[in-house]
Amino acid sequence: MTSQPRPHNGRHHPHPPGRDQQVARLEKEVAQLRQAIDSHATIDQAIGILICLHQLTPDDGFTVLRVASQLTNTKLHTVAEAVLGWAQSRRPLPTPIKEALEEALRLHPRTD
Numbered sequence: 001m002t003s004q005p006r007p008h009n010g011r012h013h014p015h016p017p018g019r020d021q022q023v024a025r026l027e028k029e030v031a032q033l034r035q036a037i038d039s040h041a042t043i044d045q046a047i048g049i050l051i052c053l054h055q056l057t058p059d060d061g062f063t064v065l066r067v068a069s070q071l072t073n074t075k076l077h078t079v080a081e082a083v084l085g086w087a088q089s090r091r092p093l094p095t096p097i098k099e100a101l102e103e104a105l106r107l108h109p110r111t112d
């Protein structure tokens with residue numbers, strides 16, 4: 001049983017109108033922010049892999065991921081997850097993502 005807020009005199013006060021909707025909205029926002037943080041970390045790790053393998057700057061690594069995402073019409077975090085999966089387990093990249101990354105690297109001038 002949840003207790004309702006009590007004023008200093010000990011009497012129960014009902015929740016203000018719309019409180020349940022506000023709580024639901026805030027819970028949804030928190031869940032979205034957590035998902036964004038997880039997705040951002042995955043993308044950053046994939047950028048790091050591209051930096052190491054192809055001597056790219058962080059901005060260039062992001063550009064390559066973004067272009068591969070656009071070429072395959074795949075969400076950025078999905079491309080990043082595929083790159084991470086490949087790096088961690090050496091399982092092959094899905095063919096469309098592999099080809100798109102290769103094309104994005106060909107299109108992107110390196111800054112040596």
